[in-house]
Amino acid sequence: MPPPPRPAGRPANPVIPGFHPDPSVCRVGDDYYLACSSFEYFPGVPLFHSRDLVHWTQIGNVLDRPEQLRLPAATPSSAGIYAPTLRHHDGRFHLIVTHCGEGGGNLIVTATDPAGPWSDPVRAPGVPGIDPDLVWEEDGTCWCTVAGVAQVRIDAGTGQTYGAPRPLWSGRPGAKAPEAPHLYRIGAYWYLLIAEGGTERGHAVSIARSRTPTGPFEPCPANPVLTHRGTDHPVQNTGHADLVQGPDGSWWMVLLGVRPGGGTPGWHVLGRETFLTPVTWVDDWPVVGDVSPDLPELPWPLSPGPVEARRDDFECAELRPSWISLRDRPAAHCTTGERPGWLTLRARGGSLDAPDVVFTGRRQQHLACRARVLADPSQGRGGLAVRLDERHHYAIEASGTEVRVLARVGPLSTVVATRPVPAGPLVLTVTITPAPPDAQGPCAGPDVVSLGVEDPGGAFTALAALDGRYLSTEVAGGFTGRVIGMYAAHGAVHFDWFDYEPLDG
Template sequence: MRNNLKALLALCLITLFSFQAFAQTGYRNPIIPGFNPDPSICRVGDDYYLVTSSFEYFPGLPIYHSKDLVNWEQIGHCLTRDSQLPLQKVNASGGLFAPSLRYHEGVFYVICTNVSAGGNFYCTATDPAGPWSEPIWVAIDSIDPEIFWDEDGKTYFVTQGNEGIRVTEIDIKTGKVLSPEHLVWGGIGGRFPEAPHIYKKDGFYYLLLGEGGTEYMHSATIGRSTSLFGPYESCPLNPILTHANRRGQANQIQGVGHADLVQAKDGSWWMVFLGFRVTHQWAYYHVLGRETFLAPVDWPKGGWPQVNGNGTVSLNMEVPTLPLHPFPKAPVRTEFNEEKLGFEWQYLRNPIRENYSLTERKGWMRISASPYTLDEAESVSSILRRQTQHDFTAATLLEFDSLSENEEAGITLIQNNSHHYDLLLKKSGGQYTVQLRVKVGSLSYIAGEKQVNGNKLKLKVEGNPSQYSFYCAEPDSDQYSELGRLDTRYLSTEVAGGFTGVMIGLYTSSNGKDSKAKAYFDWFDYSVKE
């Protein structure tokens, strides 16, 4: 009897572990939260890799890795050197648009457009974590490029034109254009046909597009042909993904489109795409930027792909998943004890490197003041990371060595150089003062102000879907004083424009004058409510 019980228990445990490994259900969208638009994906064996757009931020084009399509961790950036990515004086939402990530014969390719300097290019690597090559430029005037290798051994550059999608043969070693551009398909009539991806399946060339513009009318459409150059037949289900209809009109997720497809090792198909989460039911605003979402796809042999049954998605996806492989959660606190900043941190444009140090004072991030301000399209002295959820807390301990009243340092919530909220420490009348400053278009004013006892201060920001609240405290105290509360909507894309999302930054500036001021940040906390 005892042996039978042991055998039964062992069988139950095996069944339980097997169920957990192979029959897991459900995940939460977005899979990569915060400003991570234009996702493109590829699979190599059991591993999945994904890239998103980064616009004016440096390093450029974050690279993510996953084992299950649901859980992702950043493993690097494609463009980490100034020679790869010139961003000097690039306007907000300039720089890098819409990358594509592909793998071919042992080599990874990231294909992209620097709309501010150089145009279309691709970089290569044998390890997606890098290092990546210098850009190989392609002399085709367009955006949203893709590389497609056909069965005839030729390599084709696929791009967006105003009238539709174009296909051109290139030399993959040099980027040289080898043929005229062929207009192959203009989509189903939506504006801005873009984001082309081509897949060869069951004897057909399938061409996936984004249409309708990357706002509320966005969608994904698909056509197919027996020839790469068309003509392409439109899918009878088009658009295969959209929330620009009655079915999607009340969904918190809006603007879905700009998609890419991947087949998992088990044969299932999945789609990654951008979308954004709105914060008000009847007056839509979004502050987090366009994020990366995931949906299952039913794609029968010889048929058309159908996204999540009806072409819509939800925040909570109750669908079967691959066996889940979560990564450890990122720590709330950054101690600035490492030799380099984590991948989550970026700079506004190419950094002036001597303005930053993690070694001058061990355990502190030193940022030296530059004359540039957050109002300018310049290399502002700042390090920034994405706001990834509406409900969050961000805090830091700042020590500011300043001699002049034109110098300041603190935390910024920045959508672009004309829309940001700043919680800053500065001298005023010989005393240190903490200020809450608002910059919204042509309006700039001080929303809150308080004298403090010295040059060392805790600063804190708390966010929810409708408001940001700003606080300060003495360095050895957890008794925070409130400076003010500001509406999130004035940092939304609907108000500020552009293609990015809110970034949370630590910064210092001398407001147009030469300066020797230095800001030292002891730690930075970032926590979210899921």
């Protein structure tokens, strides 16, 4: 059963639900801004604004032009754009990020307005590896720190580096994957915050300090300062954190985590989400609060939550920033201009199995939800899909006078069900609900994905109810979460509206 509704006004974690990993945050005056990884999806790097650290509104995407971000069809799922760091310095926003793919490397973009436009990327070929961070000393010297953990001096305007990267501090002895470094000047010390243990159940946050930004660094005796490994906490994989100070002097941490469900080993299906937790300081070391589904009372008033636009009638020339497409979005294949009030998708790849399939969707952000779309497949074939990657997806597809449910799980692809339908537009539906109470135990899946169609009179027919575990990271691997959206596999398919409805309170 869905969890009971949360009391009105109670702040809740995750503060940005769904596939929003690797958060990086900065504050400018009374405003907070936050960026996340986007991997193989375009536009890249979703950007959010908040006045209270709890309610976040997406105001754009940093890499929203083809000349900023090219993701060829050969870009594998879970490659692409990794781990941005967002900072404000000398009146400008700076974002440094890793492009893992053809023509990639570490890139820097800047803007005076975080809503955009952002500059074309400046490449930083002297910065190795992934997860780059930027920090400035008072005299303007800029340092870039990367996973490993290594550091090099950089000109953030040109991308030029000075000297070879040198090692700093790589976390606890024996801990794997020291990454996601962030360097801060706080009081008398420079603090180096890192993730370690891998981004799975062993994920953790550790910290060290130094009197200078170049070290040597003294590790915190309480490391890791945050981890949920080996616990039954409902939030797992906690790590990849960033610190921010509130206007009242309090400190806060944003981080990624997951909400696994079902039996053993537990499957998380929404991807890694952005959580918030308070930080206090004891003997000049941070003490991290509980990453709870219920946030503590904040020391300032909460702003009104954003009004979520759950239905889109495609009446605007540009898609809302929450819409993401696979690898690119050329107007020849995705447009609202061909038929007014409709989104038209023109096929390129022949199915959801193809890396160049034309697919546009939104992140699944609730453990229970329903998505509906009015589709006109009279000129082609396509439909509504729940996608994790090319090898893991479910779809209800319409073509002429037939609909069918398709399932792809690893090397296996099958038509699950078919049904004749009248010619013309029809409503395709996906409903995702937790596993029923009679399907509990160590082998129970996390949820059920039901796919069906509505007839012209509004009656709904479910064609299939599929186990959601096969669209989870624990099955598919990778770094992303589910995306629910529309696709075209042949010809042109037109979509009049899309509606997304949370069902879990």
